[in-house]
Every structure is written in structure tokens, then in C-alpha cells.
Amino acid sequence: MLLKVGQNSVSGADKKSYGAAYAAAGATLGTVAGALAALVFLILLFCVFRKGFKKQMKHDTEHRTESGKHIAKVLLFTIAPVILSATVYNISNLLDQAVFTNAMAAQGMPKKEYTELLGMFSGQYDTITNIPLSVASALAASFMPSLVATIQTGSRKEIHNKIDLVSRFNMIIAIPCAAAFITLGKPILDLLYFTQDNTIPAMLLKIGGISVVFFCLSTVTNAALQGMDHMSQPVKNAAISLVIHLVALYIMLVAFHWNIYSIVASKIIFAAAICVLNDRDLRKCSGYVQEYRKTFIIPGISAIIMSIVALGVHLVFELFAGPHIATVIAVLVAIAVYFVALILLKGVTEAEIKTLPMGTKIVGLFKKLHLLR
Template sequence: MGNGSKNKDYLVQGTILVIASFVARVIGMIYRIPLTRILGHQGNTYYSTANEIYAIILMISSFSLPLAVSKLVSERLHKGQKKNAHKVFVCAMKFGLVAGGIMSLLTLALSGVITKFMKFEMAAYALRVLSPAIFIYAVVGVLRGFFQGHETMVPTAVSQVIEQIVNAVVSVGGAALLIGYGTELGREKGNDSLGPAFGAAGGTLGTVVSVTVALLFLLFIYVSYQRSFRRQMRRDHTKRLESDQVIYRALIATILPVILSTVIYNISTIIDQGIFGGIMTGQGYSEKEYSTVWGIFVEFKVLMNVPLSIASCLAPSVVPSLTASMTDEDYRAAGIKVRDSIRYTMVFTIPCAVGLAALASPVMQLVYGDSSALAAGIMQSGALMIVLYALSTLTTGILQGLGEMQKPLIHSAIALVFHIIVLVLMLNFSGMNIYSVVYANIFFAFVICVLNAWAINRAIGYHQELRRTFIIPILVSGIMGLAAYGTYRLFTLFAGVLFPAVLAVLVGAVVYVALLVKMRGITERELRGMPKGNYLVYILQRLRIL
């Protein structure tokens, strides 16, 4: 465990997952461009509402399975218990099939009730289409967790990319096909919301098909490695095999805190939407008016998910590694992993957030064709939200890897209470409309970050390094943002939006990397420790940056 390369394996595996997730998020962002234009703001709101409800149901039924399986498999493999590790997989699969099946049927039956409560009743069509994906994802989650427990993120990474490609094609095709049918039906029934509602349902069909394809791919990988798994288990001379009851208890003990903390952490979006819709209705806005504004906020959240992919991928990759360190009671190694994962995330997330703020208007124009001041304003106001959500997501995963399963639940619950109070007060008294939702979310993530930092310190005596993790990246990102914005404004005098925006991104990237290296925000040794680090160092040396 003292081996330096081993200590960096989780970063390499995390980077593989980050790259794949980044590619998947970019594909997701790209296909949302035609999808949004097909659906319009109203249809996009129905589509997003159904997906947010689907995400919450997944969190309750099976979203926690990859992390739980990964943690339990990793613990047993670290002790050399190959048979018990595989038994965890079998029990988790049974659990996932039952939980996923029940939640899938309940979603199908109660979709109308749920969306009516959310004040977006027409989203029920899309939610019904999504219901089978809940069952399928449970199986996918167990398979991904099993591979992650073996400290390989490649099957998860590849399946995510395949999933997103299929999703892109089927979603756009399904939306285009069904929105026409819904529009015609709406004319007959005198309901002009049926077109956007059916279009949203067609869009969600992509999720069902893509998760099915991802499942087939993971099953193929699992079957391909059956001989290797059996050979490993034959070499395992563990005298005492765990009973099914012991494994189920361990699964539930791991899953329940993760489910509850994840639900509370993510349910804020559903609560925000309900509160926002209710208060806007009370202030005299129609559903079409406030759903259109909410749709613009959703556009920002889709873009926000691209830089957030770094934290959301690094968190599961660091869990098995931290679990191994805590099993050995090696708190020094655990502290190094915490430090490196937080630095890694901040060095990439902070410039992404600043870059999106600096180029808010051109990005929204290019991605969504939205040149409104509101779209750019939400992007600029939400930059800090991106950084804080990335940090809170990562530190939640770190606490779970440290075995502090209850802490994220408590912290999310405390933050949610304050979040709701702040949101209601701002919506009623500030007059800031949708910006109230942005600022309330910033406060929510900030509270979790503070509480998580305190808990990590209590668990392993860790104090976060500030200068190279936060101060230098923030300072360098500020200069980068000014350079990117200046480049964009200069070249818009001679061209449209696309060329100046692309050039501004390239200039910003070069400025950020050059200054980060010059100010020793990242060292040559750290660069070499990254995937393809030696090649990166060679390029920087050739450019005389390093």
C-alpha cells in the first residue's frame, strides 16, 4: 500500500471515468441542442421534469447500488476473499432485480399523481415511458459496482459512452416523431400542451433504449471474464463464507444511508421546482410562463453537468481506494488520496466554471440558440454553484469511502432545511424570480461543503491545503476569464459568434495551463503522475511553459 504508483491508481481509473463521462456529457449536451429546439421551452420542461423524477426514483431504488457493491466487493478483495466478493455481487443482483422491479411498476402506476404534485401534470407521458428504465438500470448498477470494486472503471466508462450515443440518436428521433403526433391530437382535443408532452415522451424513449444497450454490453464483458473469475475463486482458500443474510444486512446498512443522503442531496431540484411553480402561480404567472423560465434554468443545469462530471466520476473511483486504506488503518495514505482528489477536481472545475461565466452569452447562443439576457445571467450567477456542487459531491464520496456513511445524510438534511427557508424567503420578498433558485442552490452546496470538511477532519485528522488547491486556481482562472472574454469581444468585431467563441476557449485554455504551471499550482512531478503525464510534460517543455 505504500507503493506510489498504487496510490495513484485511483486517479488513473478516475481519469478514465472522467474522460468517458466528459465525452458522454458532451454528447448529451450536443443532442440536447436539437432536442430542445424540437420540444421548445415548454416541452423541455416536461422532459426535464420527468427525468428529474426518474433520477430521484433511481436514487431510491438502485442508484446507490454501484457504490455499495463497489465498497463491499473492494473490502473483501482487499482481504483476499474472492468467493465472498462474488457472493456480494450475486446477492446485490437479486436485491436490485426486486427493488428495481417494484419501483418501475409503482412509477408506471403513479406517474400522473407525481407529476400533478409537481405542478407539471403533462410530464406524466414522459415519466410513463421512462418507467422500464428503472428496472434495467438496477441490473446495470450492480454490474458497474462489481467492476468498480475490482478497481477497474473501463467497463463503466465504455458503457456510459455507448449509452449516451444511443440515447442521442433515439431521443432526437423519438421526440421529432411524437411531437407531430401529439400536436395533431392536441388540435383535435383543444389542448396545445399535448404536442410538447408527447415530444417529451419521445425524448425519454432514448433513455430506455440506451440503458438496455449498456446492459447488454456489461453482460457481454461479465460473461467474457467468467473463466478468470472462476479461476480466482478456486485459488481462494477462505475458510468461512458469509451467509446471504450477512451480505444482505451489509448491503442494506451501506445502501440506506447512501440512498437517503443522495435523495436529500438531489431532491432539492424537485422541491425547488414545486416551490417555484407554487409561488409563481400565487404571484399570477401561468404554467406556460413559469415553465418557460424554468426551462432556461434547466438549460444551464445541462451545461453545468459537464464540469461536474469530474467530481461525480472521481467520487466513485476514490471509494474502493479509500476503503482499502481504512481497512489497513493507514490514515496517512487516506489523507493523501483526499488531498489529491480534491486538488485534481478543483484544478479542472474552477476554470470550467469561470470560463462558462466569461463566455455565458456565446455559449448559450451556440448551444441553445438562446441570446436572451436571462440565459446568460443564469449562467454567470451559477458559476459558483458549479464549483461548490463539485466539491460537495466529491467530499460526500470521500466520507463514504472513509466509512462515514451517516454523515452525508445528516449534512444533506441540514443543508436542505436551510435551502428551503432561503428559497421561500427570496422568492417571496427579493423579486429575483428564477435567480432565487440559483442563489439558494449555492447556499445549499456551501453548507454541505463546510460540514463535509469538518467531518473529514474529524475522521482522519485531515486539513485541506488552500494555496495550491483553491487560491492559485481561482487567481489563474480569473486572468483566464478576462483573456477569454477580451478575445471574444475583440474578434466579434470581425466575425459572428462561433469563431470568436472557439478562439476565446483556446486562448483561455493556453493562458490557464501556462499560468498554473508558472505559479506552481501544479508541479512537473504531479503532471508526470497523471495519465499520459510524460507526454503532457514533453509538450509543455517544447512550448517553453515548463
């Protein structure tokens, strides 16, 4: 709608650029509207539960009231490291673009060409890979309060179980997404961006699909460290990883001449470095050791089975139903095959499924299908 408003606001040569500018403003406004809607919803929840809060306060044996200044200070020192961590993640994209454009200009690549490559990276590749990352962020945010509550009990085993559970559910989502990007990247992009040539973005997905696993895992480990009151560690680790990432990017661009593929490859190094550093800090502060069999190996095997079946289904249906319908069917079959394989390989238990939203109904469905006993 705003695209049309922008185009109609001027005439002549500026019509196209104004339309694009208004559309981009609309996309940004959508993010603001989403955050505002969430805030309004939380305010409504607060109003609904306010009477209950007041009753709890009357029965509270602790009569000391914390000042607004103290609460604001606690909130600031809690929020600031989280924002700084997110800033380091986001600033890496700006630095990547700056390093990439300067390196390509120095190597004599025309501006139009390297701008188009950056557009493919941020438009198709980044947009697609951010979908599983948004799920990981939501899981991490919901995980922090329960982790903090568990820490109050002082049970190290319970803390480890919490981190394990969230890591596993994150990997159950991230690993098949990465496998889908690697094996079905081109068909998925052709379905979503059917007016564009997706050859280069598809190759970016093939190379960088694995980074989804590392970024999702780093999101969980960040939340775990912050939940255990080690607020500054994720910021330090992200900053160290950013330096490693930029050095790797420069070497790949200047020494290996990998152009746009350098950004994707260095992103993998960035995310992997954060995971390694966070894992080290988790061991130091809580003695936590990452579980591998149920977290990585079983989802990985399930994702391989899923990929093979999905590729076969896509090839068969593409012959008589066309590429787009074949992609939709292949993705739906892939989801079903992955979860069946995951359950049969005992990657998740009935009790763990029940902890998910609508978990009891899912368990009931799986029992009817004889996937669970």
C-alpha cells in the same frame, strides 16, 4: 427522430404537444440506454476476468464462503445511503419548483411567465452546470475504491493525500468552468441555444456559476465520508442543507422578490452548507484539514487569467468572424491559457499529471512545449 414520430402520430392541434412528449421520452430513454450499456460492459469485463478470479479463489487461504443473503445485505446497506444522498440532491429541484410557482402565483405573476422562467432555469442553466458536475461524480466514483484500499493500510497521511488529490483534480475542472460560466455565459448559451433569447439564463449563470465549485467539492467530500464507512453522514448533511436552502429560498422570494434568481442564489447556499458540514465531519472522523493553496488559490488565479484572455479574444474575433466562431476560438484559447497558467504557477506536478488518463503522453507534450522540465 422521436419528435417526428410523435408529430406524425396525430393530426391537428395535438401535433406539437405529442412531438414534444415523444422527444422528452427519447431523452429519458437515452439515460436508460447509457446505464444499460455500462451494465453490459461490466458484465463482459466480469466474464473476461472470471477465470482469473477462480484461480485467485483456489489460492485463497480463507475457505469461508459468504452467503448470497449476506452479500445482498452488505450491498443494500452500502447502496441505500448513496441513493438517499442523490435523492436529497434531486428532490431539491422539485421542492424549488413547488415553492417558486406558489410564491409567484401569490405575487400575481402570470402562469405563463413563471413557467417560462422555470423552463430557462431547468433547460439552459441546469443543463450547462450539470456538465462539470457529471465529471465530478465520475471522479468521486473512481476515487472510492482506492480510498477504501488506503484505509485498510491504516495510514492517516495516505488517506489525507488521497482526498487532497481528488479534491484538487475536481477543483482544477470546476473552477475554470465556473469562471467560464460567469464571464462567457452569454456567448456559450448563444452558441448552444441560438434560437432563443439567452439574456436571463446568462444572468443565472453569472450569479450561480460559483455553485459549480461547491457542488463538485461536496461530491468529493460525500465520497470521502462514504469511503471511510460514514455512510449516513452525507445523507444527514444533505437533509440539513436542504432545510437551510428552502428557508433561504422562501426569504429571497417573499422578502426580496428576486423571483427566478432566488433559486440560483439558494442553490449556492445549499451546496456551500453541504461542503461546510462534510468538512466538519471529515475533521472529526479522520483529522483531515482541507488544503487551500493548490486546491483553490492557484486554480482560481489561473481561471482569472484565463477569463481575461478569453474575453479579449472573444471581443477581437467577434468583430470580423462573428459571435459563434469567436466563442469557439475563445473557449479553445481559454483551455490552453488555463492549463499553461496552472502549470507555470505549479498548481500540478509531473507525478500528479501522470496519474491522469494518458498522463505520460500529456507530460511528454508539456516537456516539448517547455512547460515542464
